[in-house]
Amino acid sequence: MRLQYPTNVRVIQLPCSGRVDILHLLRSFEDGVDGVYVAGCMEGDCHFLTGNLKARRKVEYVQKVLESLGIEPGRIEMYNMSSAQGPRFAEVAREFTERIKELGPSPVGQAQAA
Amino acid sequence: MIVGDSKPLEEILSMIEGRDKVLVLGCRGCVTVCNVGGEKEVGILASALRISRKKAGLPPTVEEMTLERQCDPEYVEELADVAEKYDAIVSIACGVGPQFVAERFRDVAVFPGINTTFIGGALEHGVWAERCQSCGNCLVHNFGGLCPIARCSKSLMNGPCGGSASGNCEISPEVPCVWDQIVQKMSAMGRLQELEQVWPNKNWLTARDGGPRKRVREDLKQ
Numbered sequence: 370m371r372l373q374y375p376t377n378v379r380v381i382q383l384p385c386s387g388r389v390d391i392l393h394l395l396r397s398f399e400d401g402v403d404g405v406y407v408a409g410c411m412e413g414d415c416h417f418l419t420g421n422l423k424a425r426r427k428v429e430y431v432q433k434v435l436e437s438l439g440i441e442p443g444r445i446e447m448y449n450m451s452s453a454q455g456p457r458f459a460e461v462a463r464e465f466t467e468r469i470k471e472l473g474p475s476p477v478g479q480a481q482a483a
Numbered sequence: 484m485i486v487g488d489s490k491p492l493e494e495i496l497s498m499i500e501g502r503d504k505v506l507v508l509g510c511r512g513c514v515t516v517c518n519v520g521g522e523k524e525v526g527i528l529a530s531a532l533r534i535s536r537k538k539a540g541l542p543p544t545v546e547e548m549t550l551e552r553q554c555d556p557e558y559v560e561e562l563a564d565v566a567e568k569y570d571a572i573v574s575i576a577c578g579v580g581p582q583f584v585a586e587r588f589r590d591v592a593v594f595p596g597i598n599t600t601f602i603g604g605a606l607e608h609g610v611w612a613e614r615c616q617s618c619g620n621c622l623v624h625n626f627g628g629l630c631p632i633a634r635c636s637k638s639l640m641n642g643p644c645g646g647s648a649s650g651n652c653e654i655s656p657e658v659p660c661v662w663d664q665i666v667q668k669m670s671a672m673g674r675l676q677e678l679e680q681v682w683p684n685k686n687w688l689t690a691r692d693g694g695p696r697k698r699v700r701e702d703l704k705q
Binding site: 391392395396398399401434437438439440476477480 | 491492493496523526527530531533534535537538539540543
């Protein structure tokens with residue numbers, strides 16, 4: 370499977386989506402990224418039982434923080450897919466990239482570049 | 484422990500508006516345990532404030548520091564070399580923290596980043612409940628270890644009021660009637676007759692009603 374997905378997506382590997390931290394997510398926005406999504410396993414299929422559920426809650430927390438700061442909460446999203454769903458991974462990468470393109474560059478990154 | 488809640492980000496942002504250099508100051512005491520004012524929360528708040536500043540094109544000078552405790556002068560003293568260089572210090576300790584910092588550093592503007600809510604404990608991870616009202620005269624042993632002062636909406640000492648229904652308080656079906664709990668507990672322990680004791684009006688002078696409280700321990704004082 371030589372699946373194509375947008376080159377702007379930078380993959381950061383973690384042992385489990387539950388390892389994602391609110392600070393990881395916030396710091397990436399601080400550094401000016403336009404969007405972040407967390408790709409965890411299917412709900413109910415977590416090897417550590419609740420890692421992906423915890424990741425979702427952290428993503429939701431950051432969505433609220435962004436909203437309070439006047440930044441579109443849609444710039445961060447949680448997706449669930451299994452490691453056997455390569456085509457879905459590529460599809461999500463395209464889907465999220467499209468969403469971010471519609472939202473435009475992050476106001477943080479823009480202010481920094483100015 | 485003292486339990487608190489983070490203030491809304493919007494409120495904190497409006498407090499520090501126009502102030503360039505900001506320090507977010509955490510506390511490793513109670514507020515660390517209730518996940519609202521420790522090193523982790525300092526990082527989260529500081530990061531959110533930096534994002535906001537960068538977005539507005541302002542200098543993102545928001546620094547982080549966490550003291551062992553903000554309610555002891557020797558720890559607050561750790562700020563001595565740095566406090567003056569900030570235009571605002573946002574303390575996310577309980578209400579004692581911002582006051583101790585403001586008293587020690589008189590020229591620095593100090594802002595509270597959390598609302599101190601109550602003295603309580605964790606029922607489970609992420610759930611806290613009030614257990615003590617610091618009335619200054621503990622009587623819980625008379626009520627099966629359950630405090631009617633802190634846990635009864637009316638602080639009744641001589642049994643439930645007419646608002647107790649199906650084990651809940653009339654203020655909300657989610658608030659258990661502590662008097663129902665007291666009676667159940669004392670019955671289970673075979674001590675129900677102890678509740679026949681009639682309590683006269685409580686002397687509230689030891690509570691907040693006697694004015695701000697201060698305690699001097701001659702055996703410890705230097």
